[in-house]
Amino acid sequence: MYAARALARALAPEDVRERLSRARIADAGHGYDRLGLSREGALAAIAGTSFLYERWFRVRSSGIEHVPREGPAILAPNHSGTLPLDGVMLWADVVRHGDPPRVPRIAVDLFVPRLPLVFTAFARSGAIGGDRTTVSRVLADGELVGIFPEGVPGIAKPRSERYKLRPFRPGHAELAIRHGAPIVPVAIVGAEEQWPELARIESFHAFGAPYLPIPATPFPLPVRYHIRYGPAMDPRPRFSADAADEPAIARGLAEEVRQAVQGLVDATLRERDGVFG
Amino acid sequence: MTGVLVTGATTPFGLALTHALAAAPDVTQVLAVARETQWPGASERKLTYISLDLTRERDVRDLLFGQARELGIEVVVHSAHHRSLRVHGPRAHALHVDATRQILELVERHPSIRRFVYASSSEVYRRGAGLPSVIGEGHPIELSPEMPQKLRDRVEADLTVCARSGLSRCSLMVLRFAELLAADSGSQLADYLGSLVCVRALGFDPMIEVVSIEDAVRATLAAVASSAQGVVNIPGADVLPLSSAIEAAGRTAIAVPEPAVELLYAARALRRGYEFTWRMNRWRFRWGGVLDGTRAHEVLGYVPRARVDFRAVAQAAHPGTST
Numbered sequence: 001m002y003a004a005r006a007l008a009r010a011l012a013p014e015d016v017r018e019r020l021s022r023a024r025i026a027d028a029g030h031g032y033d034r035l036g037l038s039r040e041g042a043l044a045a046i047a048g049t050s051f052l053y054e055r056w057f058r059v060r061s062s063g064i065e066h067v068p069r070e071g072p073a074i075l076a077p078n079h080s081g082t083l084p085l086d087g088v089m090l091w092a093d094v095v096r097h098g099d100p101p102r103v104p105r106i107a108v109d110l111f112v113p114r115l116p117l118v119f120t121a122f123a124r125s126g127a128i129g130g131d132r133t134t135v136s137r138v139l140a141d142g143e144l145v146g147i148f149p150e151g152v153p154g155i156a157k158p159r160s161e162r163y164k165l166r167p168f169r170p171g172h173a174e175l176a177i178r179h180g181a182p183i184v185p186v187a188i189v190g191a192e193e194q195w196p197e198l199a200r201i202e203s204f205h206a207f208g209a210p211y212l213p214i215p216a217t218p219f220p221l222p223v224r225y226h227i228r229y230g231p232a233m234d235p236r237p238r239f240s241a242d243a244a245d246e247p248a249i250a251r252g253l254a255e256e257v258r259q260a261v262q263g264l265v266d267a268t269l270r271e272r273d274g275v276f277g
Numbered sequence: 278m279t280g281v282l283v284t285g286a287t288t289p290f291g292l293a294l295t296h297a298l299a300a301a302p303d304v305t306q307v308l309a310v311a312r313e314t315q316w317p318g319a320s321e322r323k324l325t326y327i328s329l330d331l332t333r334e335r336d337v338r339d340l341l342f343g344q345a346r347e348l349g350i351e352v353v354v355h356s357a358h359h360r361s362l363r364v365h366g367p368r369a370h371a372l373h374v375d376a377t378r379q380i381l382e383l384v385e386r387h388p389s390i391r392r393f394v395y396a397s398s399s400e401v402y403r404r405g406a407g408l409p410s411v412i413g414e415g416h417p418i419e420l421s422p423e424m425p426q427k428l429r430d431r432v433e434a435d436l437t438v439c440a441r442s443g444l445s446r447c448s449l450m451v452l453r454f455a456e457l458l459a460a461d462s463g464s465q466l467a468d469y470l471g472s473l474v475c476v477r478a479l480g481f482d483p484m485i486e487v488v489s490i491e492d493a494v495r496a497t498l499a500a501v502a503s504s505a506q507g508v509v510n511i512p513g514a515d516v517l518p519l520s521s522a523i524e525a526a527g528r529t530a531i532a533v534p535e536p537a538v539e540l541l542y543a544a545r546a547l548r549r550g551y552e553f554t555w556r557m558n559r560w561r562f563r564w565g566g567v568l569d570g571t572r573a574h575e576v577l578g579y580v581p582r583a584r585v586d587f588r589a590v591a592q593a594a595h596p597g598t599s600t
Contacts, residue, residue, distance in 0.1 A: 029584065030517035030525070034567045035410055036484045113564055114406040116480020123484075133409035133416075137569060208406065 005040060011047035019101040020046065026141065032124075035105075035134070041124025042095065042103055049092045052085070056222050057190065059089055063229035064097040072139040072179045073232065074172050075104060075146040076257050077186035078165050078265055079154030082213045085220060086191040090146055091125065093227045105138050106146040111208030132171065139179040147172040149254060152210050156200075162192035163269060165262050173235075173253035178244035182232035183257050187264035190225040193275045223275050230264045233257060280306035280350040280389075281501055282341075284331060284380075285357030287311035289459045290396070292318050293494045294354065299324045301498065306348040310340065311357070331357055332371040334379055341383045341390070349389055352501050355380055356396035358431065360463030362552050365426040373430035378437050385445045393445075394500045397435040397453045399486075399510065399568055400428055404560035410484070413569045414453070414508040425557055427463075439508060448506050452496060455513040455568050458487035458585045460593035468553040470526040470587065471595030476542070478535040482520045483565025488513030491583035499577035512570035514581035519562060526591035535559070551595075 009017065020042055025033055032038045053059050067073065077090055087106050094104045106122075107130035113119040119127070128134050130147070138145055148154060149168035157166065176183050196216040204212035235253060243249045281298050285291045286309035298307045299321040309316065309326045316326035327344065329336050341350075358373050377395070384390040402412050403419040418432055435451055442449045458464050466487065469475060488511060496511040515522075523530040533541075542555040555562075573579040 028516035034516045110407040120482045131409045134411045137411040
């Protein structure tokens with residue numbers, strides 16, 4: 001344990017260590033917040049993702065200034081890739097570049113907590129179960145939450161439909177209206193090509209997984225990741241909190257967010273210099 | 278000015294609550310009730326102790342319409358239950374459920390009692406991978422037939438009180454405490470931490486929440502004084518991963534594949550007579566779950582603040598295993 005902590009300190013870039021020391025974590029008394037996030041865990045996650053973020057995917061980030069400096073807010077990115085490395089890179093990007101530093105709470109699919117080791121590691125770095133109660137509580141506490149509104153269908157798109165966003169589920173819009181949380185549309189480009197899928201075993205449901213992807217390569221490809229944040233969409237001037245119970249309003253806002261994300265994705269695709277460039 | 282009747286008054290929680298009530302300036306009388314023949318605590322001017330078997334209907338009726346009425350009791354805090362999992366069968370059910378139901382029926386037509394506070398537990402909540410990590414009062418209830426009788430009884434008693442809420446002329450409140458971590462309190466975690474080596478499931482290190490007796494008493498005092506109704510979660514000031522709880526208790530944690538954990542603890546219970554059972558705790562020891570204390574704050578003004586001394590609890594749970 002002590003060796004792991006020392007290794008994390010050694011591998012995490014110094015400026016990120018300094019940023020993490022300034023990030024607000026609501027310590028519940030033993031160095032962890034009530035859902036398991038710890039500064040040490042976040043530091044370990046930064047150390048563990050440094051190679052992927054800096055060297056392998058060479059992430060280019062733009063528009064981070066659109067992420068609210070404080071209060072509840074929702075990051076709403078597109079979702080893609082055989083495995084959800086896009087969520088990991090988004091988390092790392094916000095921790096590395098957000099000003100002031102915030103540790104986003106990425107909401108994971110409900111089967112993820114069943115995975116031994118994985119969810120414990122995720123929880124220490126701030127991931128939370130993607131159920132409404134937990135996400136709602138975290139927003140009520142004024143935190144920054146990452147929700148992939150496409151869900152698993154976003155990840156499961158065939159290659160021919162890459163970067164064509166699936167319908168956005170309205171849950172994030174409902175929560176944003178309820179809590180007065182601005183939604184930051186985010187485009188993640190590169191993840192669609194990161195790990196070509198050879199096949200999938202649809203009948204595999206161990207740990208509650210929707211299916212088992214069989215990647216075509218043993219490792220993800222060293223594609224260039226682009227993470228682009230758009231202007232925050234603040235529901236407060238338009239809707240009262242009670243409007244969250246109006247299905248048409250929530251669906252309408254979710255569709256607006258989807259269009260905003262699709263616009264950011266399209267713009268980034270036009271501007272990028274090839275998949276690896 | 279209030280007179281309060283406390284059942285289960287000789288448990289560590291009951292004792293602390295009784296003394297706190299006796300010391301409260303706005304409490305006029307405390308009628309403490311338990312099975313033990315002698316009151317184990319210090320005597321107090323406002324305190325009356327009665328040794329009583331709550332499963333005997335006639336005795337309960339005589340208590341409520343006799344001494345309780347004479348003392349002007351207005352609030353009942355019902356916390357009596359068997360602390361051991363090993364006590365089971367109809368006698369245990371009679372105390373956990375039938376006695377609760379009977380007391381409820383009697384207080385509803387009692388001339389002076391206007392409030393009933395039931396001390397329940399967060400054990401009644403179901404834990405699972407697909408369930409929220411934050412447990413609100415509307416969280417699913419553990420209704421699995423696999424669970425030990427004590428837990429099934431607690432669920433039944435809790436829901437029995439909930440079913441009367443809003444229908445009774447008495448105001449009813451159910452307090453669902455986080456695990457009360459204290460020796461001799463029936464705490465599964467205290468018994469678990471009693472071993473020098475604590476075995477946990479490989480790959481899982483859930484968040485565990487415990488409440489101190491001091492905080493539990495403070496929340497109950499607020500519930501006694503309040504007129505609000507319904508279910509209220511009572512969170513604790515200690516929320517930490519299971520591995521950290523083991524470390525805080527001065528124990529050594531070993532992670533092994535889960536089937537082996539179950540076997541080890543079954544063997545431990547058989548050989549050493551310990552209370553902890555993996556079957557009852559396996560979902561909690563995989564996925565944890567923490568109580569949402571928003572309602573307790575809003576309704577009772579309660580915020581947890583007193584921490585538990587894990588090391589002292591672990592050593593008291595099984596003396597002779599000090600490190």
